[in-house]
Amino acid sequence: MNKTVSVTTPSDREMQITRDFDAPAQxxxxxxxxxxxxxxxxxxxPGWSLAVCEVDLTIGGAFCCIYxxxxxxxxxxxxxxxxxxxxxxxxxxxxxxxxxxxxxLETLNLRESGAITTLTTTMLYSSREVRDEALQSGMADGMSxxxxxxxxxxxxxxxxxx
Amino acid sequence: xxxxxxDAAFFALADPTRRAILTRLALxxxxxxxxxxxxxxxxxAISRHLKVLEKAGLIRxxxxxxxxxxRLEEQSMSEVLTWIELYRxxxxxxxxxxxxxxxEERKLT
Numbered sequence: 001m002n003k004t005v006s007v008t009t010p011s012d013r014e015m016q017i018t019r020d021f022d023a024p025a026q027x028x029x030x031x032x033x034x035x036x037x038x039x040x041x042x043x044x045x046p047g048w049s050l051a052v053c054e055v056d057l058t059i060g061g062a063f064c065c066i067y068x069x070x071x072x073x074x075x076x077x078x079x080x081x082x083x084x085x086x087x088x089x090x091x092x093x094x095x096x097x098x099x100x101x102x103x104x105l106e107t108l109n110l111r112e113s114g115a116i117t118t119l120t121t122t123m124l125y126s127s128r129e130v131r132d133e134a135l136q137s138g139m140a141d142g143m144s145x146x147x148x149x150x151x152x153x154x155x156x157x158x159x160x161x162x
Numbered sequence: 163x164x165x166x167x168x169d170a171a172f173f174a175l176a177d178p179t180r181r182a183i184l185t186r187l188a189l190x191x192x193x194x195x196x197x198x199x200x201x202x203x204x205x206x207a208i209s210r211h212l213k214v215l216e217k218a219g220l221i222r223x224x225x226x227x228x229x230x231x232x233r234l235e236e237q238s239m240s241e242v243l244t245w246i247e248l249y250r251x252x253x254x255x256x257x258x259x260x261x262x263x264x265x266e267e268r269k270l271t
Contacts, residue, residue, distance in 0.1 A: 027264055
């Protein structure tokens, strides 16, 4: 089993993420499509929480996830419609982010083998530029976490020093 | 690294042949001839791929007009890998949380 997340760019407009989970495919599928389970792990960047999560898991049905910042209650929404549903192996939906033009197509594939489920998520963007921007937003999250850890480390160090 | 340069770098990395060339160059510099042999492509095709990589700033070519061996531009390579690494880290955090949810749900059933 490989719990390391691998990120690849299969084409100019795509980004692909792969990772193994120690659970049946149906449960991994539910964690991506049932709001009560999604809330438990899709909280967005550090310092944000999933305030609204609504999913109509039917072809053409909509989903809406609204993230809220703990600090200033600022909101950020991710919305889309389901294009393909084949539980528990495949689900595909469009995705738009509030305030950002363009739409991507996100496809989740699950392959169960023994006790392991291999997840592959492919994000197809409208252009290379849009994909690179999405990648950069990931960088911003990574950086904010680094800064948060640094602050934590500094406050711990201060405590020890005083 | 500038945005336009980063775009060029991601474009360069999207192609499997170019990724194979970079993997080979990680072992040390190589000429077009040396890169052509294992690829099964023609020399002009490899030269075109090298041009894309050079334009993206991921490799540089030697001055020797005959051979012009290619080598990795390590600084640019590590910058691009950092971007991908930070994106990967973001997913790693989310999936670690998902692991915990999966374990909890399985206990309940």
